[in-house]
Amino acid sequence: MKSYRFALILFVILISCEKKSKTEKAIEDIPVAIKVERFDKAFFETKPEDLAKLKREYPLFFPSNTEDAVWIEKMQDPLWRELYQEVERKYSNFEPVRKDFDVLFQHIKYYFPETKTPKIITVIAEMDYNNKVIYADSLVIVSLELYLGKDHKFYQFPEYIKQSFETKQIMPDAVASFASRKIAKVTDKSLLSQMIYFGKELYLKDLLLPEYSDDEKIGYTEEQLLWCQENESYMWRYFIEREMLYDDDAKLKARFVSPAPFSKFYLEIDNETPGRVGAWVGWQIVRSYIKNNDVTLDEMLQLSGKEIFEKSKYKPKK
Structure with a gap:
């Protein structure tokens, strides 16, 4: 009787694995090649005299009502530059994260075939932990200053907030932002x-x-x-x-x-x-x-x- 039960359990496991492997195989065959633009790097490595060129390349990040002096001050501010150096130390090689995005969007395209392949743009923003990753159809904006590791010296946040400031949380945060466009809005407040x-x-x-x-x-x-x-x-x-x-x-x-x-x-x-x-x-x-x-x-x-x-x-x- 025990051997029969074991054989039955093994059969169920094998069937489940086979089903999963077929789905994952189909997902792996979906062509996705995510492109990444490091706006954070471009911004802090641009000389003030070249700001106009940067603004033409990334108009989305330069509101028309903000004077150039604000951006130049940010480029040169020691604290902002130190933050950029910390981000660069952590993400000088962004390729592993880019590959994770490839895999994520293979899955997204399998379940939502109409989804466009977006471009990933990395930024260093204002540590808005409610918007760590923003999915916007053709763009995904990732605020890298919020993924330096929960024990980073720059973080003066409660533990429950900063415990998700890890690289591993980039993909779950991306899905959360994507999900907000797919899930029906709540019509009652229960x-x-x-x-x-x-x-x-x-x-x-x-x-x-x-x-x-x-x-x-x-x-x-x-x-x-x-x-x-x-x-x-x-x-x-x-x-x-x-x-x-x-x-x-x-x-x-x-x-x-x-x-x-x-x-x-x-x-x-x-x-x-x-x-x-x-x-x-x-x-x-x-x-x-x-x-x-x-x-x-x-x-x-x-x-x-x-x-x-x-x-x-x-x-x-x-």
Whole structure:
């Protein structure tokens, strides 16, 4: 009996691997050659007298109402130049990241064939951690000053923010920006709708970043991910018993979905929790929906959170 079970398990694994390999083989055959332009490098290595030429090459980054003196001051400012030197030290060879973008857009083109192959432009901006990567159809703008490593001396941010300032987070951040153009906008403010919206985003990371671990996709540590896995049923019971799912109190998004040092159950365990546990639960609901329904990816991305939840047959793991 034991040998039979082992053989059956092995057969299931082999079938799963074969199915995956066929999909990945098809993805690998999609021609993608991403081009990268290092605007950060061009800017800080341009002489002030050549600024006009740089502005002609990159008009997108030079608002017409900003005087040249502002750009020249930035070029020569010691702190900005030190930041550029740190970025250059980390990314003098950008080829590994460029190859990661090739692989990412092979996956994107497989699931969304109409997608254009964009150009990647790297910049050094104002450390806006809410816009680390911006996907804009034909362009992807990457702010490299926010990927120097979470322990970099320049970062004066809370730990929960800077823990994602790693090179490995560039692709998940790119998918998050891409996803915002594919997922239907939330039409109500209920906690459930917010949870499912970000659950869809994380499910897209499942498809587009199959080699990434779940903690990398959501920006958790391994310990934070484990906490969610071990407390899934507890969190779900908490939401249900307090009738939170269809509650549209804006504070619920801040407590359970938005980036935060921890989630706010208003219990002694709060300091042990990671932020965004609602998004993590929403992810599990979307996964369950996909498993239990015959639906295309595009259709799922347009469905309401309520419909996805009601048809998901979601049951938290105990």
